[in-house]
Amino acid sequence: MNSAPLVILADPDCQSAGQILAERLQLPLVDDSTGYDLVLEVLPEGLQLQPLGKKAPGPTRVDFVSGAVAHRRQFGGGKGQMIAKAVGIKGGVCPAVLDATAGMGRDAFVLATLGCEVTLLERAPVIHALLEDGLFRAGKADDAELQAIIARMQLINADSQQWMTDQAAAGQRYPVVYLDPMFPHSDKSALVKKEMRVFRPVVGDDLDADALLDSALQIASHRVVVKRPRKAPFLAQKTPSYQLEGKSSRYDIYALKKL
Missing domain, CATH: 3.40.50.150 (Vaccinia Virus protein VP39)
Structure with missing residues (x-):
């Protein structure tokens, strides 16, 4: 695994938002999450924290709507x-x-x-x-x-x-x-x-x-x-x-x- 404990991965339609978030949180913005343990994904439907690797659980996100x-x-x-x-x-x-x-x-x-x-x-x-x-x-x-x-x-x-x-x-x-x-x-x-x-x-x-x-x-x-x-x-x-x-x-x- 890479040394960074957490990186940001942005959807192609959310690159600008991903860059802003990366600068704010002082985290690397990557194009490929291969080899990382944990990614903060910037998606059109919102943010989610996604652990990677074998038997990793699904994403965690805050949802008050459903x-x-x-x-x-x-x-x-x-x-x-x-x-x-x-x-x-x-x-x-x-x-x-x-x-x-x-x-x-x-x-x-x-x-x-x-x-x-x-x-x-x-x-x-x-x-x-x-x-x-x-x-x-x-x-x-x-x-x-x-x-x-x-x-x-x-x-x-x-x-x-x-x-x-x-x-x-x-x-x-x-x-x-x-x-x-x-x-x-x-x-x-x-x-x-x-x-x-x-x-x-x-x-x-x-x-x-x-x-x-x-x-x-x-x-x-x-x-x-x-x-x-x-x-x-x-x-x-x-x-x-x-x-x-x-x-x-x-x-x-x-x-x-x-x-």
Whole structure:
């Protein structure tokens, strides 16, 4: 395999967009992906991250228009979902949420679907590019309800710990801060296992997850919500105010003030 861990391959109709993205992400733009481990493909239908080689999984892309995320939007249980209870959505209360570990944006999309204004922080430039592309395509979809949901999602490419520390020092507060560190993760679903395999070479482990909790507690005005594998230890060994537990994961809620 070639030494570059990630390269960009653009469709013939997307060469200009590929060049712009390559310069922005400071990645090589290649004409042939032979011999590489991982490529970020620029296609007319959007961006996708594609691992190569034997037994490589299919492409990973952010899609809010169709597939599992869209299905959850329609049939996911509404305000009865555990994540909704964790962030404090009830009745007419839909607190603004800072999702400091946005990833593929699925949880943020659920919260925006339920009426929350959500600020998404993603520090990995490649994952940010995938999420930005997914939000752009969903915002252009011929679906007024979906457009309204996407309008409630603001994406920022930043290191969450430093960004939250700086914003808190400037007096900025968010009612709810949501954390879902990528690793470790006990979810055995095919989707999660595929994403872990694809993302690990790109973003590594969330080794600063404990420090993230401290920064979140600085900027949250009402509560911090941490999503964890069900049997994982508490972040920073801090015992939460209470927990909501599911089959494979749980939510640790650090309550600061009543919503």
